[in-house]
Amino acid sequence: MASFLKFIAVRFAAAFATMLLVSFIVFTLMELVPGNCAERYIAYKTTQGQLITEADIRAEEVRMGLDRPYIERWVKWVSSAIFRFDLGESCLWRVDVTQLIGDKLGISLGLSFAALMLTYVIAIPVGILSASMRDGVLDSSLRVASYLGLALPNFLLALGIMLVSTVFFGDTLTGLFSDEYRDVPWSMAKLGDMLSHAWLPILILGWSATAIQLQTVRALMSDEQGKLYVTAAKARGITGMRLLMCYPARHALGPVINSIGFDLNRIFNDLPIVAAVLALTDAGALLLEALAKSNDQQLAGAIILAMTATIVALNFLTDILLAFIDPRVRKGFF
Amino acid sequence: MTLLRVQDLQIKFSTPEGEITAVDHVSFEVNPGEVLGLVGESGSGKSVTARALMQLNASNTTYGENSKLLLETPGESVDILALKSERQRRKVRGDLVSMIFQEPMASFAPALTIGSQMCEQLKLHRGLRRPEAKDLSIQLLSRVGISDAARRFDQYAFELSGGMRQRAMIAMALSTKPSLLIADEPTTALDVTIQAQVIDLMKEIARDFGMGIIFITHDLGVIAQTADRVAVMYLGKIVESGPVREVLHNPAHPYTRGLINALPKLEDLEAQLTPVPGDIPSPLERPAGCVFHTRCPQFSKGTCEHAIPPQHLVGNEHFSACHLHEEALASTLASAEHNQGVPA
Numbered sequence: 001m002a003s004f005l006k007f008i009a010v011r012f013a014a015a016f017a018t019m020l021l022v023s024f025i026v027f028t029l030m031e032l033v034p035g036n037c038a039e040r041y042i043a044y045k046t047t048q049g050q051l052i053t054e055a056d057i058r059a060e061e062v063r064m065g066l067d068r069p070y071i072e073r074w075v076k077w078v079s080s081a082i083f084r085f086d087l088g089e090s091c092l093w094r095v096d097v098t099q100l101i102g103d104k105l106g107i108s109l110g111l112s113f114a115a116l117m118l119t120y121v122i123a124i125p126v127g128i129l130s131a132s133m134r135d136g137v138l139d140s141s142l143r144v145a146s147y148l149g150l151a152l153p154n155f156l157l158a159l160g161i162m163l164v165s166t167v168f169f170g171d172t173l174t175g176l177f178s179d180e181y182r183d184v185p186w187s188m189a190k191l192g193d194m195l196s197h198a199w200l201p202i203l204i205l206g207w208s209a210t211a212i213q214l215q216t217v218r219a220l221m222s223d224e225q226g227k228l229y230v231t232a233a234k235a236r237g238i239t240g241m242r243l244l245m246c247y248p249a250r251h252a253l254g255p256v257i258n259s260i261g262f263d264l265n266r267i268f269n270d271l272p273i274v275a276a277v278l279a280l281t282d283a284g285a286l287l288l289e290a291l292a293k294s295n296d297q298q299l300a301g302a303i304i305l306a307m308t309a310t311i312v313a314l315n316f317l318t319d320i321l322l323a324f325i326d327p328r329v330r331k332g333f334f
Numbered sequence: 335m336t337l338l339r340v341q342d343l344q345i346k347f348s349t350p351e352g353e354i355t356a357v358d359h360v361s362f363e364v365n366p367g368e369v370l371g372l373v374g375e376s377g378s379g380k381s382v383t384a385r386a387l388m389q390l391n392a393s394n395t396t397y398g399e400n401s402k403l404l405l406e407t408p409g410e411s412v413d414i415l416a417l418k419s420e421r422q423r424r425k426v427r428g429d430l431v432s433m434i435f436q437e438p439m440a441s442f443a444p445a446l447t448i449g450s451q452m453c454e455q456l457k458l459h460r461g462l463r464r465p466e467a468k469d470l471s472i473q474l475l476s477r478v479g480i481s482d483a484a485r486r487f488d489q490y491a492f493e494l495s496g497g498m499r500q501r502a503m504i505a506m507a508l509s510t511k512p513s514l515l516i517a518d519e520p521t522t523a524l525d526v527t528i529q530a531q532v533i534d535l536m537k538e539i540a541r542d543f544g545m546g547i548i549f550i551t552h553d554l555g556v557i558a559q560t561a562d563r564v565a566v567m568y569l570g571k572i573v574e575s576g577p578v579r580e581v582l583h584n585p586a587h588p589y590t591r592g593l594i595n596a597l598p599k600l601e602d603l604e605a606q607l608t609p610v611p612g613d614i615p616s617p618l619e620r621p622a623g624c625v626f627h628t629r630c631p632q633f634s635k636g637t638c639e640h641a642i643p644p645q646h647l648v649g650n651e652h653f654s655a656c657h658l659h660e661e662a663l664a665s666t667l668a669s670a671e672h673n674q675g676v677p678a
Contacts (some may be wrong), residue, residue, distance in 0.1 A: 227440065228435055228437060229440060232442070235390055235427050235433045236432075237423075237459060238428075238454065239423075250443075251444060327492075328490070328492055
């Protein structure tokens with residue numbers, strides 16, 4: 001037990017250190033974007049017909065603390081993010097970034113985790129089944145299907161489904177909300193409406209992750225099934241589901257759990273593209289907007305940081321889960 | 335009474351390259367309390383034979399029509415090849431027959447405790463409940479010489495030393511008091527000092543439990559230590575068999591002689607090692623006639639590559655399958671041997 005707690009503490013420290021490093025990289029990247037937040041805001045004001053001088057820009061920089069050294073500003077950014085959950089103001093809109101991201105990030109995370117769940121709910125049982133009937137009809141057809149999943153990019157799949165739906169059902173399937181719910185506050189009805197739209201982005205986000213994971217589970221299972229301990233268990237009279245689940249499946253689970261973090265990463269990568277194709281109004285779309293259109297460093301940085309934090313947190317949790325199911329990890333054998 | 339009767343065992347595997355004969359017309363017997371050593375190089379079919387006794391060979395395996403594997407215990411007799419379902423096969427898997435494998439580390443599931451794997455078998459075959467199974471398991475772990483058995487019960491295989499793992503494996507194999515124990519190279523992966531301990535333990539336990547043991551190895555030294563009788567296998571055939579001392583002191587088959595000559599001798603360190611020449615042929619190209627003729631130093635053209643040699647009685651319960659023992663041939667070869675000074 002003591003070693004388990006120590007394991008958790010060490011992993012937590014490692015996750016924290018990773019987050020600090022990531023925040024530094026994100027902060028640096030945002031700094032590298034030409035121009036700063038003050039200039040951006042002033043430039044925006046000019047378009048509103050106000051006359052702006054060099055002195056105005058300098059004054060704004062001082063007000064925002066942009067004249068302070070780089071490291072000092074990073075420390076301030078990180079510490080207020082940690083202690084006050086405050087990621088600064090949007091360069092353009094002059095409102096709290098957290099407020100701007102708010103439920104959009106929630107929607108994105110919801111879609112991503114639903115896609116992740118879908119991936120594992122399909123990939124684990126089907127992969128196990130496929131491996132235990134190796135080279136049968138089911139196995140072969142599943143492999144063809146999953147190669148198709150690997151070969152077909154998400155956005156193409158999205159476009160394909162939308163095309164079919166538009167031509168045959170007269171519904172473009174875009175967006176997350178019906179018109180009447182788009183700008184009203186959250187309610188059960190709005191949630192229900194969202195869920196009825198959410199299946200498509202979830203399906204598309206989970207698509208290639210499922211295909212890859214299916215192959216992984218199958219390969220891991222085939223590996224484990226050939227191991228001596230499975231033969232030894234069989235030689236002790238263990239049969240059927242117990243032989244399958246307690247032996248190869250139980251031991252193939254570790255690497256599968258290990259890959260959850262990668263899958264979330266993959267899904268996050270697809271998020272902006274899927275958001276663009278399906279006209280979603282989530283954090284993916286906001287990130288695209290902040291990066292590509294309005295050059296809003298603060299907003300983009302905050303979204304990227306929030307997403308990375310999710311991945312790091314998930315990896316931390318999967319590490320603990322892994323230690324929980326595998327005594328070799330828990331007892332520091334690996 | 336005979337415990338195990340293997341009659342005319344023939345095992346074939348169908349592979350994409352064609353049908354492979356792994357074991358060809360093998361017959362032998364094991365008596366209760368007796369240790370039978372199966373010796374041979376890798377590919378000789380000894381492990382395949384052992385696995386057939388528990389129906390553990392893969393699904394591409396076919397058995398010969400006349401093959402019979404009969405297990406007779408005081409309580410019941412089992413026709414092993416007639417067990418068709420996995421459930422029926424439990425009878426010879428961990429109940430009447432147990433198996434110990436070469437690598438004790440790999441034969442325990444890494445993420446399950448030693449104890450849970452032991453209890454699982456006891457629950458399955460003896461219907462014991464967890465507390466009873468635990469008591470018995472701890473008792474057995476102590477019996478095989480594992481100190482602090484109660485703590486070891488809750489440990490994992492990777493937390494034990496190599497010798498201790500193999501002891502735990504033996505304890506697990508014995509837990510259901512099987513009538514037949516199959517040990518597939520149980521000491522090969524162990525240090526020599528540990529090897530001797532494990533061998534002593536197995537002999538002692540065979541005596542105590544009155545079970546028959548099939549001890550598979552490629553190491554003639556280990557066989558000399560453990561077995562009462564020995565059967566030497568080459569390319570799926572038993573080429574020589576008999577009481578262990580008789581066979582090792584007076585080997586009759588050229589292959590057995592080759593194996594004995596290939597052993598390093600501690601008393602004469604200057605002596606050259608004399609390996610058996612050539613390689614074991616691919617099972618896809620089994621030689622016709624005597625399977626050993628391609629490597630045999632006493633190969634006799636015209637006979638060996640055509641006719642399959644029958645088993646000849648060459649001593650007290652000592653059999654050898656070689657044309658050499660057919661009288662006419664034997665006398666000519668014996669004189670040739672005498673002239674060349676080849677040690678017999």
